[in-house]
Amino acid sequence: MKHWEHRARAREILSREVGYVQKPHGGRLRVALAFPNTYFVGMSSLGFQTVYRLFNDIEDVVCERVFLPPKQELRAQLASGAPLLTLESQTPVAGFDVLAFSVSFEWDYTNIVSMLRLAGLPPRAADRSPRHPLVVVGGAVTFVNPEPLAPFADVIAAGEGEVLIPDLMDALREGRERDGLLPRLAAKRGFYVPSLYSVHYEPDGRIAGFEPAAGSGAPPVVKKAAVKSAERLDPPATSIFTPDTEFGSRFLVEVVRGCANLCRFCWAGYNYLPVRAFPADRILELAAGARRHSSRAGLVSIALCDHPEIERLLKGLLEMGYSISPASLRLDDLTDPIVRLLRESGERSITIAPEAGSDRLRRVINKTVTDDEILRAAEVIFSNGIENLKLYYMIGLPTETEDDLTAIRDLTVQMREIMIRHARPRGHLGRIVGSVNPLIPKPGTAYQWLPMEDPAATERKARTLRRLLAGIDNVYFNIKSERHSYYQALLSLGDRRVADTIEAAERNGGQWRAAVAETGLDADFYIFRDRSADAVLPWDIIDGGMKASFFRSEFQKGLREEWTLPPKRQRENIRLMPVLD
Numbered sequence: 001m002k003h004w005e006h007r008a009r010a011r012e013i014l015s016r017e018v019g020y021v022q023k024p025h026g027g028r029l030r031v032a033l034a035f036p037n038t039y040f041v042g043m044s045s046l047g048f049q050t051v052y053r054l055f056n057d058i059e060d061v062v063c064e065r066v067f068l069p070p071k072q073e074l075r076a077q078l079a080s081g082a083p084l085l086t087l088e089s090q091t092p093v094a095g096f097d098v099l100a101f102s103v104s105f106e107w108d109y110t111n112i113v114s115m116l117r118l119a120g121l122p123p124r125a126a127d128r129s130p131r132h133p134l135v136v137v138g139g140a141v142t143f144v145n146p147e148p149l150a151p152f153a154d155v156i157a158a159g160e161g162e163v164l165i166p167d168l169m170d171a172l173r174e175g176r177e178r179d180g181l182l183p184r185l186a187a188k189r190g191f192y193v194p195s196l197y198s199v200h201y202e203p204d205g206r207i208a209g210f211e212p213a214a215g216s217g218a219p220p221v222v223k224k225a226a227v228k229s230a231e232r233l234d235p236p237a238t239s240i241f242t243p244d245t246e247f248g249s250r251f252l253v254e255v256v257r258g259c260a261n262l263c264r265f266c267w268a269g270y271n272y273l274p275v276r277a278f279p280a281d282r283i284l285e286l287a288a289g290a291r292r293h294s295s296r297a298g299l300v301s302i303a304l305c306d307h308p309e310i311e312r313l314l315k316g317l318l319e320m321g322y323s324i325s326p327a328s329l330r331l332d333d334l335t336d337p338i339v340r341l342l343r344e345s346g347e348r349s350i351t352i353a354p355e356a357g358s359d360r361l362r363r364v365i366n367k368t369v370t371d372d373e374i375l376r377a378a379e380v381i382f383s384n385g386i387e388n389l390k391l392y393y394m395i396g397l398p399t400e401t402e403d404d405l406t407a408i409r410d411l412t413v414q415m416r417e418i419m420i421r422h423a424r425p426r427g428h429l430g431r432i433v434g435s436v437n438p439l440i441p442k443p444g445t446a447y448q449w450l451p452m453e454d455p456a457a458t459e460r461k462a463r464t465l466r467r468l469l470a471g472i473d474n475v476y477f478n479i480k481s482e483r484h485s486y487y488q489a490l491l492s493l494g495d496r497r498v499a500d501t502i503e504a505a506e507r508n509g510g511q512w513r514a515a516v517a518e519t520g521l522d523a524d525f526y527i528f529r530d531r532s533a534d535a536v537l538p539w540d541i542i543d544g545g546m547k548a549s550f551f552r553s554e555f556q557k558g559l560r561e562e563w564t565l566p567p568k569r570q571r572e573n574i575r576l577m578p579v580l581d
């Protein structure tokens with residue numbers, strides 16, 4: 001594709017958008033904001049849209065978006081050397097002051113490398129010079145484990161954009177020379193500058209320690225930056241509407257951040273604390289403003305109903321004529337009024353996550369709901385006219401036995417009976433769709449030291465479950481393959497030595513097995529090794545706010561099948577948190 005064709009394509013995309021920002025570049029700090037996937041995927045990311053707004057809210061900053069070209073064009077563009085252009089002004093990314101990546105998924109790591117190459121930048125920070133844009137990596141993955149991306153980033157922004165973006169811009173205003181800029185950023189909360197640290201290793205490959213460069217001012221551990229209270233913050237919400245994206249012209253809005261349930265496997269639960277509700281009036285005001293562009297509201301929150309005014313919010317959205325899609329609903333939050341309001345708004349399907357089939361195993365993982373409560377929730381769902389139910393389960397959980405797998409079938413069958421009972425008078429039977437994923441032990445959780453389960457054992461369990469669930473009418477299960485999870489675990493649990501493999505996978509079109517072989521990486525070392533004796537974990541360089549001693553005691557409590565606190569006192573769990581200091 002020729003240069004003028006790229007520009008014409010960008011203008012065509014903009015012509016279908018509402019709400020994008022165009023500012024003159026002169027005298028402003030210029031930020032190219034990259035989503036490491038296509039426009040279609042990226043424009044449905046609320047995090048990406050929010051960061052765009054936060055940058056552009058600053059008077060002397062101009063922020064323009066850039067995306068990965070569609071697959072069929074990517075190779076041709078890499079081969080031709082055509083420069084990567086921003087969408088708004090079709091300017092080459094290489095000319096910006098900052099290239100900021102908003103990264104939500106491990107699978108997009110190879111796309112970061114592709115976008116750096118498309119932009120004409122050396123992928124490795126060590127090979128770049130001050131004439132290149134400052135490459136900043138932020139987004140959800142930086143909460144978990146940014147270390148595999150360390151060699152590609154000049155700076156990793158760990159935490160929430162509301163705090164990090166103003167600080168980043170302040171540091172840039174003071175000067176863009178790397179020698180001064182990088183230590184200045186490293187001294188601020190939430191900014192991790194990988195080049196200022198040496199990593200020392202034990203002879204057996206474990207990390208011995210991170211050592212900040214002498215005199216650099218870089219802290220021994222980088223504290224995550226987070227907003228203390230959401231009361232005065234504008235709720236993250238869709239600001240650019242386009243029909244050309246996954247969720248179409250849906251108005252996405254974050255209602256409440258965080259979840260205090262403390263499920264022991266859940267990185268989002270542990271890492272978005274404390275729980276902070278956005279002001280209801282402002283959410284409704286934004287929704288009213290967006291109504292002429294959208295008729296569907298997507299409520300993005302991991303614990304939606306923790307908002308103290310959730311019913312008022314749902315009613316308000318309904319009165320505006322929105323149909324409402326919640327992300328996933330926490331089981332203990334499913335009350336009659338809430339489900340009724342969702343049904344009235346046109347919702348026909350609800351997603352819940354029992355995670356395990358038995359009460360015993362749910363105690364192990366601190367999922368504080370019982371079978372009885374799940375069945376009551378199913379009653380509430382189907383009696384209010386919701387037709388379909390989506391379920392999330394996991395396998396490979398600590399202490400799991402065959403009985404726990406049978407319990408998944410039994411629980412699902414009981415929910416199906418409730419569905420049939422309520423569907424019969426309507427004469428139309430809905431469906432139950434289950435999704436089963438192997439546990440990937442995540443950094444920043446009570447399971448961060450666990451090895452992933454042996455693939456043969458997981459495969460056996462998957463086969464058992466397929467057999468148990470076969471032939472049940474109107475029940476469909478998708479049981480994920482081990483291989484897919486295996487490489488995701490590598491990216492999730494890896495350290496900066498995995499970067500070579502990411503580059504190799506980028507070159508060979510995402511063939512991870514070949515990339516691992518080519519780079520001689522011992523992937524099993526990261527995925528199937530018990531880390532409980534490791535003094536330092538790759539993600540320890542970021543302090544997410546939780547203490548290792550808390551995670552260790554949580555793990556032990558799990559083995560004893562104990563809740564963190566008794567059920568129905570989850571809200572008090574918040575007191576256990578080392579809340580932001």
Ligand code: SF4
Nearest residue numbers: 259261262263266269
């Ligand atoms: S209920 Fe558990 S799994 Fe769901 S968001 Fe909260 S902590 Fe995570």
